[in-house]
Amino acid sequence: MDRGWRLFLRTIVARAYPRVVGQQRQRTWIFFETFLPFVAVSAYVFVYRALNAPADYIGFVVMGGAMTAFWLNIIWSMSAQMYWEKDNGNLALYIMAPNSLMAILLGMAIGGMFATSLRAAVILILGTWVFQVPFVVSSPAQLFAVFLLTMTALYGMGMLFASLFLLFGRDVWQMNTMLQEPVYFLSGFYFPVKSFGFAVALAASIVPMTLGMDAMRQLTFSSGPSIGFLRVRVEIAVLAVLSIVFITAAKYWLDRMERLAIQEGTLTDRRR
């Protein structure tokens, strides 16, 4: 039997597999998870058009619409995943199995990130093509670094939430709903976060998407630097710190939840 790192890596691959392969078998996502966000994006684009906004603002909306795919994946398929597993009766099996829960969450994150990237790419390409978005990429290397760090911090946050959400009962639905529009608003999915002023924008930066999108806007639009909240280098550094903090916190809480499950024997009870 595999042990140690070998088991850890195989668990990651095993948990990522259904997220990647599942979407090949169930292709309805192409309609539901690309067309629907695109419709929402279109509505916001028409609002900016009604307001005679500069063309870059249409681009902000398209980019924000693509990034919603990641945030929805975080709250519904990462944060609430352990709760779904509890509801289906699988969580007890996860805890009994000899593999690490951290590896399971990492597998979920990597598989989810890959699958969601495809969705986000489709929304971005479709939006760019339909609304003729004028992208001007100033530094591809920095853009890649920002995206990678945003994803790492974001999925680290998702892993932390996954363990914390085990404490919820049926209110998990309401919690997820509460994390949707308010985060779209506070993270500035459809407008520059600088509009909030320094203090609110700083507080909103606890969600990695806030600084990630602000940096990406600065790096991909000609008007980007003028509407940026912080300098891109500073935002990259903060995102790196957030990545470490969230992944460490996820590990701590996951271990704690696992201990609770073993001691109390009630954590996996679906009636809770």
Add this chain to the structure above:
Amino acid sequence: MLRAFQRTFFPAAWLGWQVESNWTDPLIFFVFSALKPIASVMILVFMFNAVSRSGTDPALYAYIYLGNALYIYVGAIMAGTSYSILDDRERYRALKYLYIAPISIPVYLLGRAMARFMTGTLAVGITIAAGIVFFKVPIHPMRANWPMFFAALALGVLCLAAMGIILGSITLTLRSEPWFLGESVASALYLFSGAIFPITLLPATLQPIGFLMPMTYWLELMRRALLGSGSASFPTLAAYSNASLFGILAALTLGFGLLAFILHRLFDRIARDKGMIDAQSNF
């Protein structure tokens, strides 16, 4: 018949209210009810403020704000009815018991829609009140046409409930991704009904879809009732009198009501044949 209606409708509305509200204490429920709609409307307020120096029309601000606030009803009643089928079938696994109880399922769905209407009213009320107090939306409660407002609201809610029963009935027969149906239709209506922008901005080929949607006329009536003469600056339906708008909305409501009756019978039979009443998709 009336007693049979009462036996189903009121317990369903009560059950729906409990499901929506008793997961927490009243204070948190109130915060939850306010947070989502306020955040949703704040996105539009900040979008407006971000570009408001580019020569924008302040009347458009009221148009956008009110459209977004009132659209909460569409998500709550229409999409919510579809979700209530999923809640009962998949989450609480109670739909099979409802089917063998001596009740009418469409009336049960109407009752659940009523509960969603109540929670939706809370959210709409908070959003509009916040608009008047904090966001300078030009609504003057003393000058609003309240009889017209409540008449349009009642007709619109009836129409949304009929659409909800149609979606709920279709949801009964879906095995994969059933929770997306209500959301899809609500999203499509958000775009095509001119909820947050005049539908004349849509490409000419898509505009007829907007004119077929009851929500287009409903939102116009609600805006006219609340904004009074201020709503005249929106040209899309300016040529229509209030009576014409009521006439069109009433005809569409009747049409959707009939369609709900026919489609419920059809999809109900399909669901029974396919064994979908107690199906588990593990969504």
